[in-house]
Amino acid sequence: MCASAMEMKKEKKCKKRKDKPIPRAEEENPIDGKVEKEEEHGEDEYQNSKGLEEEANGGGGEGKGHGDDGEEEKTPVAKKQKTGEKKGFGIMTSDPFSWLPLSEPTMTAIKEMGFVNMTQIQARAIPPLLEGKEVMGAARTGSGKTLAFSIPAVELLYNIKFTARNGTGVIIICPTRELAIQANLSFVLQTHAVVKDLLKHHSQTLGLVIGGAGRRGEAEHLAKGCLIIDEADRILEANFEEDMKQIFKRLPEKRQTALFTATQTKEVEDFARLSFKGKPIYIGVDDGRSKVTVEGLQQGYCIVPSNKRFLVLYAFLKRNLPKKIMVFFSSCNSVKYHAELLRYIQVDCFDIHGKQKQQKRTTTFFDFCKAEKGILLCTDLAARGLDIPAVDWIVQYDPPDEPKEYIHRVGRTARGEGGKGHALLFLLPEELQFLRYLKEAKVPVKEYEFNEKKVPNLQSHLVSLSVDILEVAFACAYIALS
Numbered sequence: 001m002c003a004s005a006m007e008m009k010k011e012k013k014c015k016k017r018k019d020k021p022i023p024r025a026e027e028e029n030p031i032d033g034k035v036e037k038e039e040e041h042g043e044d045e046y047q048n049s050k051g052l053e054e055e056a057n058g059g060g061g062e063g064k065g066h067g068d069d070g071e072e073e074k075t076p077v078a079k080k081q082k083t084g085e086k087k088g089f090g091i092m093t094s095d096p097f098s099w100l101p102l103s104e105p106t107m108t109a110i111k112e113m114g115f116v117n118m119t120q121i122q123a124r125a126i127p128p129l130l131e132g133k134e135v136m137g138a139a140r141t142g143s144g145k146t147l148a149f150s151i152p153a154v155e156l157l158y159n160i161k162f163t164a165r166n167g168t169g170v171i172i173i174c175p176t177r178e179l180a181i182q183a184n185l186s187f188v189l190q191t192h193a194v195v196k197d198l199l200k201h202h203s204q205t206l207g208l209v210i211g212g213a214g215r216r217g218e219a220e221h222l223a224k225g226c227l228i229i230d231e232a233d234r235i236l237e238a239n240f241e242e243d244m245k246q247i248f249k250r251l252p253e254k255r256q257t258a259l260f261t262a263t264q265t266k267e268v269e270d271f272a273r274l275s276f277k278g279k280p281i282y283i284g285v286d287d288g289r290s291k292v293t294v295e296g297l298q299q300g301y302c303i304v305p306s307n308k309r310f311l312v313l314y315a316f317l318k319r320n321l322p323k324k325i326m327v328f329f330s331s332c333n334s335v336k337y338h339a340e341l342l343r344y345i346q347v348d349c350f351d352i353h354g355k356q357k358q359q360k361r362t363t364t365f366f367d368f369c370k371a372e373k374g375i376l377l378c379t380d381l382a383a384r385g386l387d388i389p390a391v392d393w394i395v396q397y398d399p400p401d402e403p404k405e406y407i408h409r410v411g412r413t414a415r416g417e418g419g420k421g422h423a424l425l426f427l428l429p430e431e432l433q434f435l436r437y438l439k440e441a442k443v444p445v446k447e448y449e450f451n452e453k454k455v456p457n458l459q460s461h462l463v464s465l466s467v468d469i470l471e472v473a474f475a476c477a478y479i480a481l482s
């Protein structure tokens with residue numbers, strides 16, 4: 001699409017947006033339950049001249065003709081049809097999967113998952129990937145990236161009748177063990193991972209390897225397949241980059257590479273240069289959007305002094321016991337300490353952190369996935385890519401180091417089509433600077449006022465608990481002595 005045509009399209013969208021102001025909802029303060037008018041900071045300030053917000057709402061940009069790079073326009077893979085009115089919302093398009101030339105087992109699996117239309121990243125990434133092109137895709141959390149790369153991967157293996165005897169056909173690298181397990185076919189525990197569902201009607205011997213960045217062995221055996229890098233930004237952290245370089249060295253020259261990320265950074269761009277042989281097709285679903293988080297997510301922060309922080313968390317959790325909540329902490333020890341403390345005061349919770357054995361982490365993860373309500377205390381280990389169903393609240397007891405991490409954390413809620421969720425960030429008065437970084441990163445948060453008077457008197461609760469405990473201890477001692 002030529003630049004002027006694109007500008008005109010954007011202008012039209014801007015106008016449309018002005019005509020239809022988005023109503024502000026009335027919302028309950030999550031801490032004391034007070035109803036207050038929602039006033040997100042910065043949503044309007046974030047409006048940029050590109051005015052692509054409407055596109056994020058599905059008003060355009062969906063499906064075909066998406067415009068970042070003319071190449072996609074030419075793609076013949078999808079059976080192009082005249083759509084008429086597009087009705088996509090949020091992350092969705094009105095382009096059905098049935099437009100794609102997919103195999104029967106894949107189509108059956110998609111139908112069984114209950115998906116009819118593609119999300120934006122799917123509509124834009126699947127066609128070129130099916131054609132064997134290289135793609136670098138960036139789209140917000142919970143927007144369906146997993147299917148965007150796994151459908152073409154499975155199709156590739158199916159079409160060339162790949163079997164395990166041929167070696168490894170596709171390697172999908174993802175950053176954490178949980179993420180790899182979630183997508184792993186051989187993992188029998190119940191999971192909502194789309195890859196497992198997608199492979200349901202395919203032969204189980206497809207040479208698809210999913211794992212962390214340590215998959216060097218498989219890299220050598222990658223026959224003539226495809227390398228997929230999921231959560232590229234996270235791979236760059238810590239030791240993963242070095243591991244990835246080792247993998248690249250062992251990979252065959254002739255391969256198809258796809259790289260996906262939720263947060264686009266300069267580092268990811270540099271990493272992409274390393275990953276691709278040539279110039280990939282770049283698909284930036286959210287480029288130009290006025291906010292980087294999803295529509296269905298309500299985000300707020302509260303400023304709480306450190307001596308009241310636990311009490312406010314306790315009040316929040318007590319108020320929201322019927323909900324499914326993830327609480328993020330900055331360290332493993334902090335997760336352990338707060339989990340024990342909450343259990344001690346009779347607030348049941350799960351906990352997951354890097355100092356636990358893998359088996360324990362995995363069991364807890366699946367237990368929380370299955371739970372309809374409950375509290376999971378965790379570190380950033382659980383922030384990336386995990387698709388946990390129906391999480392209502394993301395609480396950040398400690399703010400993360402960077403907005404990027406914040407975006408991944410809150411991305412564990414309000415996922416998928418029409419997903420809704422809430423996020424609450426705790427800030428100490430001296431941490432207010434973090435709001436500026438969030439604003440720069442186009443994250444709209446509003447302030448939830450914290451009323452000291454409404455904070456519960458945990459002291460009296462603890463006293464009554466310790467009385468019970470003392471009574472039990474005395475009873476035990478009495479039995480032992482008599």
Ligand SMILES: Nc1ncnc2c1ncn2[C@@H]1O[C@H](COP(=O)(O)OP(=O)(O)OP(=O)(O)O)[C@@H](O)[C@H]1O
Pocket residue numbers: 115116117118119122139140141142143144145146147194261262384385386387411412415416417
């Ligand atoms: N076409 C679709 N229609 C409806 N729901 C979908 C569709 N594709 C995926 N989903 C659902 O959306 C949710 C999020 O998908 P997915 O885990 O792939 O997101 P993601 O973009 O990889 O997120 P993250 O960046 O957090 O890893 C999942 O529950 C998935 O089942």
